[in-house]
Amino acid sequence: xxxxxTTLPGDPPGGRRAVAVWSIGVAVYFVAxxxxxxxxxxxxxxxxRFHVNASALSTFSILQLLVYAGMQIPVGLLVDxxxxxxxxxxxxxxxxxxxxxxxxSPSYGTALASRALLxxxxxxxxxxxxxxxxxxxxxxxxxxxxxxxxxVGMAGNLVSTLVLxxxxxxxxxxxxxxxxxxxxAVVLVLALLFxxxxxxxxxxxxxxxxxxxxxxxxxxxxxxxxxxxxxxWVHFTTQFPAMVFLLLWGLPFLVQAQGLSRATAGELLxxxxxxxxxxxxxxxxxxxxxxxxxxPLALGTVTATAVMxxxxxxxxxxxxxxxxxxxxCVVLGACGPASMLGFDFARPANPPERQGTASxxxxxxxxxxxxxxxxxxxxxxxxxxxxxxxxFCAVFVLQALGLTQILRLRGRAARREQERxxxxxxxxxxxxxx
Numbered sequence: 200x201x202x203x204x205t206t207l208p209g210d211p212p213g214g215r216r217a218v219a220v221w222s223i224g225v226a227v228y229f230v231a232x233x234x235x236x237x238x239x240x241x242x243x244x245x246x247x248r249f250h251v252n253a254s255a256l257s258t259f260s261i262l263q264l265l266v267y268a269g270m271q272i273p274v275g276l277l278v279d280x281x282x283x284x285x286x287x288x289x290x291x292x293x294x295x296x297x298x299x300x301x302x303x304s305p306s307y308g309t310a311l312a313s314r315a316l317l318x319x320x321x322x323x324x325x326x327x328x329x330x331x332x333x334x335x336x337x338x339x340x341x342x343x344x345x346x347x348x349x350x351v352g353m354a355g356n357l358v359s360t361l362v363l364x365x366x367x368x369x370x371x372x373x374x375x376x377x378x379x380x381x382x383x384a385v386v387l388v389l390a391l392l393f394x395x396x397x398x399x400x401x402x403x404x405x406x407x408x409x410x411x412x413x414x415x416x417x418x419x420x421x422x423x424x425x426x427x428x429x430x431x432w433v434h435f436t437t438q439f440p441a442m443v444f445l446l447l448w449g450l451p452f453l454v455q456a457q458g459l460s461r462a463t464a465g466e467l468l469x470x471x472x473x474x475x476x477x478x479x480x481x482x483x484x485x486x487x488x489x490x491x492x493x494x495p496l497a498l499g500t501v502t503a504t505a506v507m508x509x510x511x512x513x514x515x516x517x518x519x520x521x522x523x524x525x526x527x528c529v530v531l532g533a534c535g536p537a538s539m540l541g542f543d544f545a546r547p548a549n550p551p552e553r554q555g556t557a558s559x560x561x562x563x564x565x566x567x568x569x570x571x572x573x574x575x576x577x578x579x580x581x582x583x584x585x586x587x588x589x590x591f592c593a594v595f596v597l598q599a600l601g602l603t604q605i606l607r608l609r610g611r612a613a614r615r616e617q618e619r620x621x622x623x624x625x626x627x628x629x630x631x632x633x
Contacts, residue, residue: 217335217398220393220395223390224331228348228352229352229386230291230385232359233382234321236356237376239360242450243450250307252581254578254580255577256577257447257578261573267322276556282396288387288394289320292387294321295384297314297320329345329348332345332348335398346479350480417553421553426549428608429612430543431560431564433540434541434565435565435597437541438566439568440531440534443572446573449467450465456585456587458518473532475532479535482533482537483536500530500533501537501601505594507526508595512588513588541561548616576593
């Protein structure tokens with residue numbers, strides 16, 4: 200792949216100021232991920248606190264992800280109309296209120312409402328940070344900046360598994376969740392004081408109100424592109440196994456089905472996150488040098504994940520050996536970086552004015568798969584008397600569906616992307632000299 204080596208006319212300058220402003224936006228996303236994944240280390244505690252079964256417990260994460268997924272396209276439109284700062288600040292207010300409400304919820308119903316509020320605020324962060332990167336950094340830095348944002352997000356997951364878990368078991372439910380909510384207040388203040396939508400002299404074109412017809416047209420045109428749909432299905436198929444594991448069912452599976460202590464199970468969850476961060480850097484470097492590696496990496500991740508889950512669930516003994524669980528967690532760490540490849544299919548398939556909409560559609564994929572799997576595992580656990588070997592077979596069903604769609608769309612997306620590349624080269628050749 201040819202990489203740009205010069206700054207395009209009109210590109211933002213980047214530099215230290217850009218890094219400082221972008222870091223504030225990423226800090227908001229970082230805290231949102233901590234709050235999003237906080238239930239992953241508190242699933243068993245939540246079941247005891249609210250006296251609920253597996254299906255009701257999974258509803259917490261399902262509702263949170265349902266709100267998140269449903270907000271993706273509206274958030275893209277909000278960022279275009281209101282700017283990144285306003286949307287990120289609104290998101291920080293909502294997810295902080297949700298985390299605080301969850302800390303003091305006296306009942307299952309109020310706790311559900313709090314997680315929904317948290318999901319709404321969380322939904323406003325990632326697309327906003329992607330847009331912030333494009334406003335402050337040259338276009339050639341876009342893929343690296345996006346990958347780095349995802350890496351910082353996984354660091355938020357690491358905080359959940361290391362810090363919040365210890366606070367929860369050391370201080371108790373309310374102090375742990377209420378104390379963590381202070382981080383939301385801190386990033387909100389930083390964003391209000393220092394965050395800016397764009398550098399001076401790089402103001403975007405005014406965004407006129409064009410009504411519902413414009414919104415429908417944007418969505419329809421983005422969806423018609425095979426690359427957008429391929430990106431969504433790549434995200435759908437790769438992200439959910441790790442998200443389901445980290446968000447809710449990993450700790451119960453390791454403790455109840457595999458007989459591990461909570462401390463050991465927490466260490467394995469931490470391994471998933473660390474693996475994600477390392478593999479994310481590797482995948483980013485590979486794709487930067489070999490654009491054609493996107494699909495093989497995605498398909499390889501899906502295959503490796505399916506194989507490791509099959510070996511773990513079908514192990515003949517009472518518990519899978521620790522070596523196998525370690526490899527499973529390392530492989531699950533590849534799911535997040537592989538899901539980011541979905542954006543690399545959607546990005547070249549759409550012009551700049553549709554990037555937000557296309558990113559929103561792509562980002563919905565993994566969260567829809569995660570919601571479906573969270574619910575299916577909860578229902579199957581209740582139906583089978585907590586038989587995790589049966590319940591986690593839901594992973595294979597979603598993987599098979601996604602893999603079918605990826606294989607169906609890959610040829611059309613590749614041809615369309617090649618057509619766009621040829622057209623852009625022709626336009627460049629025929630641009631008259633100034």
